[in-house]
Structure formats: C-alpha cells, structure tokens
Amino acid sequence: METSIEIEVRPTEIDVMGHVNNAKYLEYMxxxxxxxxxxxxxxxxxxxEMNIGTVTVNIxxxxxxxxxxxxxxxxxxxPLKRGRTSYVLEHVIENEQQELVADAEVVNVTIDLKTRKSVPIPKELADRFPS
Known part of the structure; x- marks a missing residue:
C-alpha cells in the first residue's frame, strides 16, 4: 500500500539559502x-495495545x-522490505512539476515497550510488506 500527503512549504522551513532546510525533509517523511x-x-x-514501539534506526x-x-x-x-525485527519504508518527495526533490529509505525496528528490546514484527505490520 502506498500513501501520499501534500504539504505547502512554510516560512519556518526555509534556511539562509532560501530553500527548505535539510532537516525539515526528515519531518516531512x-x-x-x-x-x-x-x-x-x-x-x-x-x-x-500490542505493546510494540517502532524505532527509526537508519535513514x-x-x-x-x-x-x-x-x-x-x-x-x-x-513499504519496501522487512526482516525479522526490522522493516524499510521508502519516501519519495516530488514538487508540483512532479520533479524528484528527495527520496529516502528509512529502517525501523519493532521493540517491546516494556523491555525496550527488539521483537519480531507483529503480523499486522508484516502483512503490509511484499513477500
């Protein structure tokens, strides 16, 4: 399943170079x-409810x-791919002319909220990824 959201670049997201600050792309994603x-x-x-947290470990x-x-x-x-405890989501950001502005692969790990240790991806999440 692919999703998309649309945003308008705001003044607080611009840096001294007059364009979106690199850190803001992480927020967009x-x-x-x-x-x-x-x-x-x-x-x-x-x-x-599942006692699961998701932690970003690499972008x-x-x-x-x-x-x-x-x-x-x-x-x-x-969703791109999944392992036993980790999974990768892909983000693509395009402008109004459908030009590629930025893209990323984000690796997340599922953890037990009590022990704060990695645990296998729950079936509800795993089922969202290609086999």
Missing part, C-alpha cells in the same frame, strides 16, 4: 510515515532538487 501507519490501521494506539536520504517557500510537495510512502 515522518509525517508521511505517520499517515502510512494510520491508513494501514496501525495507529500509535494500536501499537501500544538514507538523497537530496535531489531544492524546494522553496510556497511550493506544494507530495510525500509518497510505501
């Missing part, structure tokens, strides 16, 4: 992940084209 989880019926509350991001104030961006999120 986090918003995309949150939307993906919610549309997959895996809200924060659902994970808590490999490519900055392809600058984005500027007022531009509308689309953030697409989709």
């Amino acid at each position: 986090e918003w995309g992940r949150e939307d993906w989880y919610n549309k997959a019926n895996l809200s924060f509350d659902r994970f808590t 490999n991001i490519n900055y392809r084209k600058e984005a500027r104030l007022g531009e509308h961006l689309t953030i697409r999120t989709r």
